[in-house]
Amino acid sequence: MTDIVNSQAPVGRREKIRLSWWDSAMKYGDVGIAVWAWLMILFLYLPIVVLIIFSFNQQRLNVKWTGFTTEWYWMEQRSYGVGVLHDADLLTAFWNSIVIGVLSTILAVIIGVLGAFALERFEFRSKTVWDGLNYTKIIIAEIVAGVSTLIFFVKVQEFFMDYLGWNIFPLGFRTVLVAHVAWSIPFVVVIVRARLKGFDKALEEAGSDLGSTPTGVFFRITLPVIAPGIFAAALLAFTLSFDDFTTTLFVTGPQFNTLPLIIWSKVRMGITPEVNAISTIMVLLSFIIVTILEVKAHISDDIA
Numbered sequence: 001m002t003d004i005v006n007s008q009a010p011v012g013r014r015e016k017i018r019l020s021w022w023d024s025a026m027k028y029g030d031v032g033i034a035v036w037a038w039l040m041i042l043f044l045y046l047p048i049v050v051l052i053i054f055s056f057n058q059q060r061l062n063v064k065w066t067g068f069t070t071e072w073y074w075m076e077q078r079s080y081g082v083g084v085l086h087d088a089d090l091l092t093a094f095w096n097s098i099v100i101g102v103l104s105t106i107l108a109v110i111i112g113v114l115g116a117f118a119l120e121r122f123e124f125r126s127k128t129v130w131d132g133l134n135y136t137k138i139i140i141a142e143i144v145a146g147v148s149t150l151i152f153f154v155k156v157q158e159f160f161m162d163y164l165g166w167n168i169f170p171l172g173f174r175t176v177l178v179a180h181v182a183w184s185i186p187f188v189v190v191i192v193r194a195r196l197k198g199f200d201k202a203l204e205e206a207g208s209d210l211g212s213t214p215t216g217v218f219f220r221i222t223l224p225v226i227a228p229g230i231f232a233a234a235l236l237a238f239t240l241s242f243d244d245f246t247t248t249l250f251v252t253g254p255q256f257n258t259l260p261l262i263i264w265s266k267v268r269m270g271i272t273p274e275v276n277a278i279s280t281i282m283v284l285l286s287f288i289i290v291t292i293l294e295v296k297a298h299i300s301d302d303i304a
Contacts, residue, residue, distance in 0.1 A: 055276035112188025195229030
């Protein structure tokens, strides 16, 4: 037995595997990803935090912190300014943005849903052309869209004035509304069409077999299924309209301003606490809306 053990060759020591520099670095990959994520969060949100803090700064020049105050929100008319909640021009522009946003969203969703159904459910010769035009509107530079829309309104106005004597498109509310609807429609079409692409048509066929009319099938089956896509498209359309600056700058008139235009006019004179206060209010409203949507989504998941 001893001879057998001694006759066995000694087991050699296993050599340590040498890792490349990349594999060695990847051992700390989780830490690196966490650090990168926090750096990105700081890069994105730290300027917003600074903006909110300086909206409460006492110094009007807003160069350095001199003390805490809320007068840039509540201050009535004084020689050196007025609080944003007492600024009539600002409140009017804010209301104009809300009205334009809501109306353009409603019209864009109606037209966009119909366009999505046409491009997804039907076959016709010019389908490829319309599909390409829809995506072209999305990828085109907004300044080009603004200039072309202005030229369109000018030419239409000249035609109606020369031949009919109608002042149908004076630059202002109507031109901004039409421009925002035209800008939002392609985004609605893309989102709703993506929802329709994953739709099971067997559900509609089952509804028809059970005796429902085409209208009943649409409102009882199709519409509830694609409703999340329509809601997402409506949110995006409202956001695009409310935040739009470039197109609105070209197609608006001197008597009609939206919130982005008012903020731009104030920023040209320097970043003042009033501008920071306006931005802080908008951040707060956005945070409230997102919170409500998140709570609603969690409640829906719990019920389901």
